[in-house]
Amino acid sequence: MTIGHSNVVEDVEAPAARTEPARLTPEEAAALARGAGLEELGVRPGLLGYAREVWSYRHLVWHLSSAQAWATNQNNYLGQLWAVLNPLLLVGSYYLIFGLLLKTRGGTSNYIAFLTIGIFVFGYSASAIIAGSRAVVGQIGLVRALRFPRAVLPISVTLTQFLVNVPAFAVLMVMIPLTGEPFSPHWLLFPVALVFQSLINLGLAFFLARVVNAARDSANLVPVGVRLARYVSGVFFSIPHYAGHGLLSAVLLYQPLAVSMTTAREALMDQYPLTWGSWVAAAAWGVALSVTGIVFFWRGEGRYGSS
Amino acid sequence: MEAADVADTTSPSVVCSGLDIVYTVFGAKQKGTDTGGELPLVERLLTKRNPVSSVRKVHAVKDVSFVVNHGEAVGIIGRNGSGKSTLLRAVAGLMPPTNGRVWASGRPSLLGVNAVLLTGLTGAKNVMIGGLALGLTPRQVRERYDDIVDFSGIGDFVNLPMSAYSSGMGARLRFAISTAAAPDILMIDEALATGDAEFQARSRDRIAEIRRDASTVFLVSHSNAAIRESCDRVLWMEQGRLVMDGPTDEVVRAYEQSHRKATA
Ligand SMILES: Nc1ncnc2c1ncn2[C@@H]1O[C@H](COP(=O)(O)OP(=O)(O)OP(=O)(O)O)[C@@H](O)[C@H]1O
Ligand SMILES: [Mg+2]
Numbered sequence: 001m002t003i004g005h006s007n008v009v010e011d012v013e014a015p016a017a018r019t020e021p022a023r024l025t026p027e028e029a030a031a032l033a034r035g036a037g038l039e040e041l042g043v044r045p046g047l048l049g050y051a052r053e054v055w056s057y058r059h060l061v062w063h064l065s066s067a068q069a070w071a072t073n074q075n076n077y078l079g080q081l082w083a084v085l086n087p088l089l090l091v092g093s094y095y096l097i098f099g100l101l102l103k104t105r106g107g108t109s110n111y112i113a114f115l116t117i118g119i120f121v122f123g124y125s126a127s128a129i130i131a132g133s134r135a136v137v138g139q140i141g142l143v144r145a146l147r148f149p150r151a152v153l154p155i156s157v158t159l160t161q162f163l164v165n166v167p168a169f170a171v172l173m174v175m176i177p178l179t180g181e182p183f184s185p186h187w188l189l190f191p192v193a194l195v196f197q198s199l200i201n202l203g204l205a206f207f208l209a210r211v212v213n214a215a216r217d218s219a220n221l222v223p224v225g226v227r228l229a230r231y232v233s234g235v236f237f238s239i240p241h242y243a244g245h246g247l248l249s250a251v252l253l254y255q256p257l258a259v260s261m262t263t264a265r266e267a268l269m270d271q272y273p274l275t276w277g278s279w280v281a282a283a284a285w286g287v288a289l290s291v292t293g294i295v296f297f298w299r300g301e302g303r304y305g306s307s
Numbered sequence: 308m309e310a311a312d313v314a315d316t317t318s319p320s321v322v323c324s325g326l327d328i329v330y331t332v333f334g335a336k337q338k339g340t341d342t343g344g345e346l347p348l349v350e351r352l353l354t355k356r357n358p359v360s361s362v363r364k365v366h367a368v369k370d371v372s373f374v375v376n377h378g379e380a381v382g383i384i385g386r387n388g389s390g391k392s393t394l395l396r397a398v399a400g401l402m403p404p405t406n407g408r409v410w411a412s413g414r415p416s417l418l419g420v421n422a423v424l425l426t427g428l429t430g431a432k433n434v435m436i437g438g439l440a441l442g443l444t445p446r447q448v449r450e451r452y453d454d455i456v457d458f459s460g461i462g463d464f465v466n467l468p469m470s471a472y473s474s475g476m477g478a479r480l481r482f483a484i485s486t487a488a489a490p491d492i493l494m495i496d497e498a499l500a501t502g503d504a505e506f507q508a509r510s511r512d513r514i515a516e517i518r519r520d521a522s523t524v525f526l527v528s529h530s531n532a533a534i535r536e537s538c539d540r541v542l543w544m545e546q547g548r549l550v551m552d553g554p555t556d557e558v559v560r561a562y563e564q565s566h567r568k569a570t571a
Contacts, residue, residue, distance in 0.1 A: 029324035029374075032319060038319065038410035041404075042400060057440075063436050064436055071428055146417075147401055147415070216333055302403050
């Protein structure tokens with residue numbers, strides 16, 4: 001089973017015309033490869049095998065995410081200080097607009113806490129969704145340089161955004177008591193709310209990363225969608241107060257992004273007691289989106305990096 | 308069959324059958340790059356191109372087939388844009404084939420001249436990320452970290468972002484990372500060209516070492532001397548097609564003759 005070492009496969013500019021070489025047919029090539037125990041490239045493994053492979057790259061996920069999260073704020077003089085300054089400035093400007101000028105504080109007793117939670121929690125989802133949609137196309141250099149299951153990318157982008165937002169969450173935890181909220185053991189549920197929210201973000205990142213890889217143009221729609229969601233998810237105002245209690249209000253309240261904010265507010269604010277409905281909804285969205293998301297993403301494996 | 312003089316030439320490590328690679332290029336500018344811009348409006352509208360979308364297909368690799376055995380060192384030569392880098396990416400499993408099939412043993416390690424890891428991150432972080440992606444454990448990377456940095460010879464610069472490296476420094480670090488994992492298949496895409504003489508000599512030794520472990524080496528280079536020195540077999544690519552596949556001397560001579568004909 002050898003291949004001619006002097007094959008002139010096609011005579012474009014080779015010196016003299018030679019005889020057509022004995023080329024392997026596709027069947028012969030496949031048999032040869034199978035005989036040698038070679039692995040075929042560019043084919044998609046089974047779902048379970050894929051999940052196992054992704055798990056074996058967990059260290060890569062962690063190092064990729066932590067390094068990139070750290071690098072996010074490195075290219076200026078104040079460096080990591082911006083991780084805290086940015087969210088503070090954001091809250092200040094939004095309070096000016098929505099608290100003092102537009103007065104959307106209806107139905108809330110502690111508007112600053114309400115607004116701060118909304119901004120920080122939604123901000124995490126917004127940045128994770130936008131970055132997640134570009135998880136594959138934005139890292140094409142990495143995709144074309146190293147071989148690993150591509151699901152590593154949306155996972156690591158989501159984790160990166162989580163890490164980037166940790167200082168903001170820390171600021172939040174300092175601000176909440178300052179706004180007059182009484183201490184409560186419910187605060188311990190805030191990390192749980194963040195876990196559900198992260199699963200939701202991860203699921204959306206899986207879906208969007210594959211769609212954007214297949215159809216580049218859709219990347220332009222993602223920020224538009226996120227901006228739209230910012231205004232209907234109850235970041236600045238209480239949905240029940242302004243949308244009533246009808247079907248529309250329920251849809252607005254139980255969509256994944258709004259539910260993330262509701263659970264965070266129930267954990268941190270005295271005005272909102274814990275309700276089963278929102279926590280179960282958040283958990284259900286998180287599990288459903290991340291599981292269907294990875295299946296959807298896996299079905300595109302082998303096509304990432306082709307354009 | 309005259310074969311490589313290295314051990315175990317009977318068992319293939321790469322099988323490539325009827326490989327086609329087509330790139331989809333976005334943002335291909337049409338005005339000015341063809342004469343369409345100067346044509347009268349009606350004719351411009353009649354030419355088939357869609358004026359809104361700027362997507363074009365580039366058929367970079369066309370129907371390429373070959374078999375490479377363990378321990379072989381294969382050079383790939385050809386003009387700029389002939390598809391050498393694309394072929395390597397496909398054989399490394401980084402570009403899905405548009406048509407045809409590729410099989411390979413183990414985990415190929417591709418070292419491209421543009422294989423930027425993450426330029427915003429420090430060399431040290433890139434050593435870790437590159438090592439993990441090549442299948443090492445964090446512990447193995449830490450154990451080999453000093454070796455990698457020593458071999459690269461970049462010293463303290465390892466703690467600076469890679470965007471602050473000279474091209475030779477980047478190449479040294481990438482080479483050190485790619486060879487640290489003792490890959491089954493090592494692919495080098497012009498990566499050694501930017502290194503200085505001392506580094507080229509050291510990397511030649513490292514390549515010879517890797518070949519002794521019955522690994523396969525692919526080397527893309529525009530330096531025929533480098534190809535002659537390290538390879539015993541050469542693939543000649545021309546406009547995406549594999550034109551010639553044979554012993555180094557024969558193919559390189561034919562390639563050089565084709566230049567002479569072109570310039571004469
Ligand atoms: N990322 C890419 N997107 C679109 N087209 C590409 C891309 N990379 C290469 N091509 C196209 O594919 C063809 C082959 O390119 P390739 O980089 O494989 O050539 P090469 O033989 O490595 O050239 P060089 O000697 O200059 O490195 C070229 O026509 C090029 O325009
Ligand atoms: Mg090239």
